[in-house]
Amino acid sequence: MTRADVQALDREDLFAPLRNAFEIPEGVIYLDGNSLGPMQGATRRHVADVVSQQWGEGLIRSWNTHDWIDLPTKIAGKIEGLIGVPKGTVAVCDSTSINLFKVLAAALHARPSRRVILSERNNFPTDLHIAQGLIDLLADGYELRTVATDELADAINDEVAVVLLTEVNYRTGRRLDMAELTRLAHAGGALTIWDLAHSAGAFKVELAAANVDFAVGCGYKFLNGGPGAPAFAYVAPQHIKDLRQPITGWFGHATPFNFVDDYAPAPSIERMRVGTPPILSLAALDSALDIFDGVDMLALRAKADRLFEIFSSVVVPECPELELVTPLAPNQRGSQIAFRFEEAYAGVQALIAQNVIGDFRTPDIMRFGLTPLYLSHEDVWQAAHVLVKVMRDRLWDQPAYRVRAKVV
Amino acid sequence: MTRADVQALDREDLFAPLRNAFEIPEGVIYLDGNSLGPMQGATRRHVADVVSQQWGEGLIRSWNTHDWIDLPTKIAGKIEGLIGVPKGTVAVCDSTSINLFKVLAAALHARPSRRVILSERNNFPTDLHIAQGLIDLLADGYELRTVATDELADAINDEVAVVLLTEVNYRTGRRLDMAELTRLAHAGGALTIWDLAHSAGAFKVELAAANVDFAVGCGYKFLNGGPGAPAFAYVAPQHIKDLRQPITGWFGHATPFNFVDDYAPAPSIERMRVGTPPILSLAALDSALDIFDGVDMLALRAKADRLFEIFSSVVVPECPELELVTPLAPNQRGSQIAFRFEEAYAGVQALIAQNVIGDFRTPDIMRFGLTPLYLSHEDVWQAAHVLVKVMRDRLWDQPAYRVRAKVV
Known part of the structure; x- marks a missing residue:
């Protein structure tokens, strides 16, 4: 799948307008909404x-x-x-x-x-x-x-x-x-x-x-x-x-x-x-x-499934070190994709340094939340390519990325 | 005690500068900080x-x-x-x-x-x-x-x-x-x-x-x-x-x-x-x-005791219908003053209508929090005089004040 392909999907995406409700920092691709969902402008104003x-x-x-x-x-x-x-x-x-x-x-x-x-x-x-x-x-x-x-x-x-x-x-x-x-x-x-x-x-x-x-x-x-x-x-x-x-x-x-x-x-x-x-x-x-309000949860899930396909189709063939642990059958999985990798912690740190925010779960899981309300198809395609680069160029292999933060 | 007397106390009040930290609505005397403390500007900005x-x-x-x-x-x-x-x-x-x-x-x-x-x-x-x-x-x-x-x-x-x-x-x-x-x-x-x-x-x-x-x-x-x-x-x-x-x-x-x-x-x-x-x-x-930070809690309490004296010295002689239920000995009471009155609910409503916010506790208690961080001596003196007026003029005796709100 090419960038043009995912951009085409974004043009037809019913959820695309909802992305603007969220105030996600410029340049960040946020694949951690299954840990902490991002802030909406309306929420900021209401609080x-x-x-x-x-x-x-x-x-x-x-x-x-x-x-x-x-x-x-x-x-x-x-x-x-x-x-x-x-x-x-x-x-x-x-x-x-x-x-x-x-x-x-x-x-x-x-x-x-x-x-x-x-x-x-x-x-x-x-x-x-x-x-x-x-x-x-x-x-x-x-x-x-x-x-x-x-x-x-x-x-x-x-x-x-x-x-x-x-x-x-x-x-x-x-x-x-x-x-x-x-x-x-x-x-x-x-x-x-x-x-x-x-x-x-x-x-x-x-x-x-x-x-x-x-x-x-x-x-x-x-x-x-x-x-x-x-x-x-x-x-x-x-x-x-x-x-x-x-x-x-x-x-x-x-x-x-x-x-x-x-x-x-x-x-x-x-x-x-x-x-x-x-x-x-x-x-x-x-x-x-x-x-x-008004979101069709079946359509939301259909988009999440497409995001899963995009991410896995980019990463799985290119990264043999990453073991996909999330079931492929859509009805057997939630809205995330997770891989086992011995250096998962450092891998996630290297990704975050590239502005792709995913999550580590001990001892060896990299997990990525697929959240159609604010992720475009291109976001996920792009994030997958960053992960491929992190793995291919061993960007995770730096001592600084192994220093565990308090909350992991 | 005259208004001039309490104004003199306010001029010597070490806590007077702290009042400005709180954003209490203009004209309101807030004697309900023992139910819900008021907001500070720093808190608003920090949140x-x-x-x-x-x-x-x-x-x-x-x-x-x-x-x-x-x-x-x-x-x-x-x-x-x-x-x-x-x-x-x-x-x-x-x-x-x-x-x-x-x-x-x-x-x-x-x-x-x-x-x-x-x-x-x-x-x-x-x-x-x-x-x-x-x-x-x-x-x-x-x-x-x-x-x-x-x-x-x-x-x-x-x-x-x-x-x-x-x-x-x-x-x-x-x-x-x-x-x-x-x-x-x-x-x-x-x-x-x-x-x-x-x-x-x-x-x-x-x-x-x-x-x-x-x-x-x-x-x-x-x-x-x-x-x-x-x-x-x-x-x-x-x-x-x-x-x-x-x-x-x-x-x-x-x-x-x-x-x-x-x-x-x-x-x-x-x-x-x-x-x-x-x-x-x-x-x-x-x-x-x-x-x-830096507040001397003994000095804070000393001011609260003065606030109690001001309130009680105005109200008790003028309002025989109000039975003071808070002990007079300072070491036997907290930082509030409370009265028993059969129409306590309506009485508190009448006070609130005059911008003096106190609290009702079922079945017959009017209670007033004495909070020296943001109440001046004059505030409390003024509130006490409003209560005297509410009682003397039977301002509580209006049907609208007896309609119980959900939260009382």
Whole structure:
């Protein structure tokens, strides 16, 4: 594929006008939107307005006059549309880890006779860590059982209370069959929790159609909500009424402003809330999500698939040292492309020095987010050629690129 | 006291120059900084810079180049100085409620043979709610026992694992004797958790001198960190090494970027962290705290006491309908003044209509925050006279003022 070919694709690209909504530094090709989505101009302006007008001028009155109290619910409505669930089933609050703690405790409570949390080895660490911490706290014979991906189906048995999985693996980009694994879990009498960190905003997610029980997800990757943006949690409608989530703070109370001593959970999904909502961070996420208004997620994904083809078709034939670890079948992968390379860290540093920002994941993964809202076909073609040059000319082979930063 | 008298006090006020750091709307007298501290110009500018430069330009690289990863630790250092504790004992993360869940679980784990959490009736609701949720989760015979304030000392016995108290009551402003109650708790073999929501930033807090075991606090009241600002947690040095907090996310891991399956807590206070830190909200809090640099907290409190005297000396003689519920002895109160009045809600609405912003707390409390960083003596004198006028002319007695807003 030539530069002219990808330029032709860009001319027909329905998403091309959206690129201007993002303020990405001149000259940078940003393939790390699956770690931290970039900033939009509207988000920058909205945060400034919330700080100076809503907080600065409105002060405490803005809880009512700017409806801060319902801001999490407003944002939840935008996320519900992206993950295929009905209104009133998503709460926006806290971090992905904390929301996982809440839904995992609730799921175990709903399966009292079972003691196993089944997950995958090499699941995103915080998901496993949260399960371990909850198990230690409960001290009641619970077990976190992790198996290889391909052993998951066989590992579902009548000991399993909850199957806890991340749909798209953060290293390889492999996407699990959510509907089938959920079906198997239910057939085995277990509940499911899906982590949508690399799913929401990346492609059309259909939680309700897959009968998923609980899900959690992240606001700062494909949703572009800003560094450390608030996270979300989904609870299927049939589980809300009896949901027992254990971190029972005043904002999850049925009547928080009656200030009563006894906790009574809100009858709705709002019982997932805990403390006072972080308005500034929520404001960024609220604004960031508007870009999805009217976006056809199937068309978005079709473009992501073309970006994958462009990147792989340039890199794979030219770079035998790079082992493609992302599945080729589109329905088996998320919206990234990842390679194994012994000097992956230095390779990513060399790329960044060339203004192509990708990501390293220990010990040996280079990963690149494919985000059609702000990447052109030519961006991805160009980035692939820079990677080819980095490999061919061994640009990664400089001592400076091996000095690990704090955050890798 | 005449207007000339308070103007004379303002001319000698060491804190007068700090008032200009805050961008409070013209004409407003803001007596609600104990609900939501006001915005500083430096904070507005810093948040704008973090959004546009650090996120917008720096993108993912800012985790290293702007040291986002250590931002919570940097902020913790500023808070440590305000609450009288050594370096490395405060974590800045999550909400007050969630931090309370963590330290309460850790405290119960450290007193395995005891089953009672002792607290006060009419403690701030979320503190009691969090204890109730944790007890339900543990399902191991735990009990939340609440007594009247004056019964606390007698209620400490060998069943009590943890004494959980808020230093300053959110309604009355009554301040408990932290050192004495902590001494009694320890004498009875219990640990203590103190909620500093209405203490940190309001006066000199001396946690270490009082031998407090754990504390939690709020970033958005007297610390002025913005609506829903991140909260903090203190763990006494001797408890950190063996601290078992149950929400074990990747940012509390000893080596988060090794991405290993097994959780191993950070050896430091950072094990209190859970998920990815909310950078935008943290940035506001970070900047807001700089105003305390060089502030003599004893002098700050001395001014707050003068503000209390001014307000009470104007209001109490003129308004027999208002029952002062805040203790007169300075060491028995926080930095607010509160009155009981049957039509307190309408009264506060009438005041707000006169540009004096105070706070209502159900069912019948009018409370006013006394915050010397940005309130002049004349502000408080003037506000007191407006309250006198509201009461004398029954300005509260209009149907419109009784229509409750969502957030009260």
